[in-house]
Amino acid sequence: MKLQLSSDDAAFQQRMRTFFTTEVPQEIRDLIAAGRHLSRDQSVATQRLLNAHDLAVPHWPAEWGGQDWSPLQRHIWQQEMQLADVPPPLAFNINMVGPVIAQFGSQQQKERFLPPTANLDIWWCQGFSEPDAGSDLASLRTTAIRDGEDYVVTGQKTWTTLAQHADWIFVLVRTDPDAPKKQQGISFLLIDMATPGVSVRPIELIDGGHEVNEVFFDQVRVPAANLVGQENRGWDYAKFLLGNERVGVAPTGQTKALLARAKSYAADSLADGTTLLDDPLVATRIAALENDLLALELTQLRVVANSEEGKPHPASSVMKLRGTELQQEVTELVVDLAGPQSVASFAGDDSELPEWVKVATPTYLNYRKASIYGGSNEVQRTIIATSILGL
């Protein structure tokens, strides 16, 4: 057993920390720290900077820009990035479609898509969810019918994050409606968003933001060359993708950074002649959250320090469930710190309220999604009960 980092890993950590805190523009990091969203251009510029330093896709195969890092080093990379308020590379590109293409795509697809995907020259969005499916992803209805050299795609996707920025979308489509099980007969297609028949409708969320969309496909012709892997095997690729998604799914570093800021907000908030941080109820609440995060991070470290490649550690299923709970609890804390001013979320620049007060409640409301998207916490409990406990 060994708690301390090896000297190599400690040096690696220092290298990451130095890069993220000195090479990534301060104004980008300030925006993230303030809980604001980046513009498309800012996101692209940041990912290109990371990619230029081989820090965008370290977990990809080496020939496509990956690094020969241990799981622990990948964890350190992610932690340091989050602690430094550096926006992570776009998950749809680097954790989702990239690894799928690298693993299952044709050589031609790899050459065409992987470099621009790593560099965010192509912005991808994900077309999995459908209005009537919910947590039952495999019940999707969007169809792709083979017609000569093309598939003709018709249907609707929803909860498509940042589709308004996207150049391409990767979608699950039903290619064999007669397959005996709903998980069969599904294929994995890559679609250029500029293709005629693709349209995007924004969905406004309860925080007032535009983050997700509906994407409609009306007789969209997609070249068959854009099929990833084999026809009707798309569910296997989706499971592979969702498995990858879960690895980075507990942003403990990001939550830690938010909690550290919450502590400074509390120290800066006056209440009855003292600060909120001096209030024992607030102080113990923060202390408990810090401890909860530490317990989660240690659990995450147990997973990464002792995981064999490809073999999921039993504790990994804890990460999504507990990670989102804590993310939500910290956003809840910030609203409570904002107090009677927390209502004023869209106050303008001449407002005298601190910036963090304005974003407090929208962030809280926005993060209610954390326990819903990407496999709801109810789904996670079912996974733990069945896969781990054998119930």
Add this chain to the structure above:
Amino acid sequence: MKLQLSSDDAAFQQRMRTFFTTEVPQEIRDLIAAGRHLSRDQSVATQRLLNAHDLAVPHWPAEWGGQDWSPLQRHIWQQEMQLADVPPPLAFNINMVGPVIAQFGSQQQKERFLPPTANLDIWWCQGFSEPDAGSDLASLRTTAIRDGEDYVVTGQKTWTTLAQHADWIFVLVRTDPDAPKKQQGISFLLIDMATPGVSVRPIELIDGGHEVNEVFFDQVRVPAANLVGQENRGWDYAKFLLGNERVGVAPTGQTKALLARAKSYAADSLADGTTLLDDPLVATRIAALENDLLALELTQLRVVANSEEGKPHPASSVMKLRGTELQQEVTELVVDLAGPQSVASFAGDDSELPEWVKVATPTYLNYRKASIYGGSNEVQRTIIATSILGL
């Protein structure tokens, strides 16, 4: 709408308060306040005192000792009794078998049983639960086979509270094993515990106490005259009984009294030169519990103030669930107040620990039962979801 008591009710409350705080012997009330158990003789003496003053069975029919009280007055009676640390009359007698006999028994049964039941001349215990049934009460297996003028009863009951004190037991038995539904073919029998073939085995609980028992019936001959109501209709009577049970099921008065004592324990406990009651974490925890109890009591009052006879108020199902949660939370608080001394539960008379410290953890452990017995809290949630919410 009216919050205040009518002058009649206020006078009634005063009468109850005076009686309970002056007529019931102080040493009995002190024992209850200390969280100790009464001896059989002490329980009997107290109930006889109440009965002598027409305060044991106010909810029974008038001809058997009942009083013409409103539901609100019955509530006041119960609250004042609990707040004064007066042990309530034995529930098996006054809330369970008594009302069943009064409602469904023969005239002969009423005359024979009701007066001694009210006066605790007969101590009843309840034979419903069986080892393999759990929350699925109706799956009981104890059989009663008609043989001439007798039933012959064979089987086993469990969780039989205070069977070691009991003179008689009321049991549910299966009289028709071929009935199409498990709820049919069940009968309600009264059995003298002194009958040959009845034996009692104590079950030690995790608090070290002897409160429940297994009761075995080996070819026990029970006169058919001891059948209540009709053969094979016992499930109806049991449902009637369980419905009555729920009315008195949230002992808010008792929990309030314990919380008031907890407050004095906290005020008496030194921590770092001050008292625990001055610790904001302890003080707000107590304040929150007081408020939780108030909300529950008001909900209880809504039920009693506006309930039609025989028609259950929708909010009544909240009482058992929330009532036991709060009971448990207050016992949990007391263990935390007892701190490092809370381990010493069986310290003797020469111990220097306060008496409340000694009973703290056994009481906490004992009250884990509250969310299990009498319809577990899971069963209560199912009742709310189905009966009230229509889910």
Add this chain to the structure above:
Amino acid sequence: MDFELDAEQIALRDAVRGLLTKGSAPESRSEVASTEPGWDTGLWKQLAEMGVLGLPFAESDGGMGAGPIEVMIVTQELGRALAPVPFIAAVAVAGQLVAHAGSTEQRADILGRLSEGTAVPVFAHVEPRSRWSGEAYSVLAEQDDDGWRISGTKEPVPYGAAADILVVSARVDAATRLFLVDPEQSGVQRTGYRNHDSTRSARVAFSAAVATPLGGVDAAAIADVSVRAQAALCAEALGAMERAVDMSVDYLKTRKQFGVPLAAFQALTHRAADMYVSLELARSMALYASMALAEGPADPVIAARAKLQIGRSARHIGQEAIQLHGGIGMTAEYAVGHYASRLVAIEHSFGDTRHQLGVLAATLTDHDVVDVLH
């Protein structure tokens, strides 16, 4: 002891509910809130015609002479409908401040116009860096030969940019006093914006703005009206929670997943049961707050008791309502998120949960048990 509405009260409830049912849906709130004045002026006029805006004021002041129970009934309905009107801000808070502290002339003028729906007063009290309390800190009032002048900034002021009359709390030496300020003067600068709950607020900056004292020097008015405001907010939250629970239950019944209704999943139905428990406890305390006000003096401890329970129930129910709805609950196009948002705002108005816990912790040694029967 009686927790049921009488026939007249039921008629009031039904009338208000009937009016609101014809109004706009909760999910269109953000549209109304996106521009000034931030409320549905047509609905406001109808409420005035119904007499609702003058409900708690004396008939001699142009009101209806009704009491806290009637205010509770109305706000509960407004909460159920998430109606986009400034009833709490104008009637329950600013109006009642004028009613309690104003001179005869001030009452007749302001409450008359409020009741008719021709003027909206609001209370400019919270400051950019204050927690909830009855005090003003950085907004100061000074008297010279010409009268009183107020300087400093209040923010957020509910509907502050569109209000016709400002009731402003300001510091005079060590005390907090109340003033009336006409916002249409050069010394008052207002910037309005939408709040997360689709109400509106404003930054209101005073630079030697002309002010008139509200009545005498009745420092108790803020404390008294805070109690009344909390009771009204509790009732509004109750209405919102009723609907959030109803919608969640309906969704579990109708939404299918994995080929069965969500109601087939016991983990979900048990959580709905817990929401119902939260709702009923909140209902008991909301009724308690208004009933106690109707029968006795304004008691800040009772208000804190009710608001504490409402705050906890509101958080529980708001969060679970979204969670049980899944993705659809996150969208502005669907009502349930609006209920959750409004519940967050109510919890943080007039003292949040932490504040109320502090109030109650300070009273622990005043009693052995909390007595409700008397």
Add this chain to the structure above:
Amino acid sequence: MDFELDAEQIALRDAVRGLLTKGSAPESRSEVASTEPGWDTGLWKQLAEMGVLGLPFAESDGGMGAGPIEVMIVTQELGRALAPVPFIAAVAVAGQLVAHAGSTEQRADILGRLSEGTAVPVFAHVEPRSRWSGEAYSVLAEQDDDGWRISGTKEPVPYGAAADILVVSARVDAATRLFLVDPEQSGVQRTGYRNHDSTRSARVAFSAAVATPLGGVDAAAIADVSVRAQAALCAEALGAMERAVDMSVDYLKTRKQFGVPLAAFQALTHRAADMYVSLELARSMALYASMALAEGPADPVIAARAKLQIGRSARHIGQEAIQLHGGIGMTAEYAVGHYASRLVAIEHSFGDTRHQLGVLAATLTDHDVVDVLH
């Protein structure tokens, strides 16, 4: 960074587990605890023969020279088996106090006998009215020409009535010092009793009892050993929680109700999933506490972090384990209640959850984020 046991550690674990599997069942604990000495003397002897009782002590003191990881391994197994032996009290606490503060002779004598299983030392520290702290309050030590005398009462003292050697904390002026006291003297009066968790404690009253200072005046020893004791208690709790979760899961699989296994009820399986989460978080923190000790000085903040998580997980798991078992979980004849009881006792030893929260709240401004990677 590596969270796995090495081969030698696994061998230790398996050896201890093998021994304990042959021992008595958890549900027979109360019998052992009902009379003095309150532990299984046969098992204690076997542990001595295996070298376990001298585990953390230097070989020069008669011990095995192993470290905190090995102590963790043993206590986790003792927790799994709920083994009725005073390992924490004698080895992890009193033995380590002697090891840290004792003179060469004291160490050789006491630790030698402890390691051999021929003497059990315990720490008499908690007083009838003290909360958890490193200080003695009402037990005083005075020096006269003949040496030191101690007066006052310690209670509860773990296994105090049967222990062979008492390590006593006592006040000398404003400081707390440690003494060795032979309990077999007229100035020491001991009354033993069973605890709720089927361990034993005693009231130990000293009337001018002859005492020998433990080593020099090392006030740091109590703080240092508290950290070690907390790490050991966390490991014991972890073992107990592992079994409580296992038993609950097994029960859900095998127990039938309404014609189906309890595992068919999603409300129950989801709660079991939450227990598993609590368990894994506790495991991470228990490992952390012992690993940190193995690599650096005793850090009270790390101990508080671990014990806080363990206290919360223990309460959650103990309560849910009983609830999921239903009535059977309430009985002394069934093991799960004994686990719950022991978990309550651990939570309240060496600083309960409230205490640990206080320790951590005081450190908030020392750091921006809690760093574990370094």
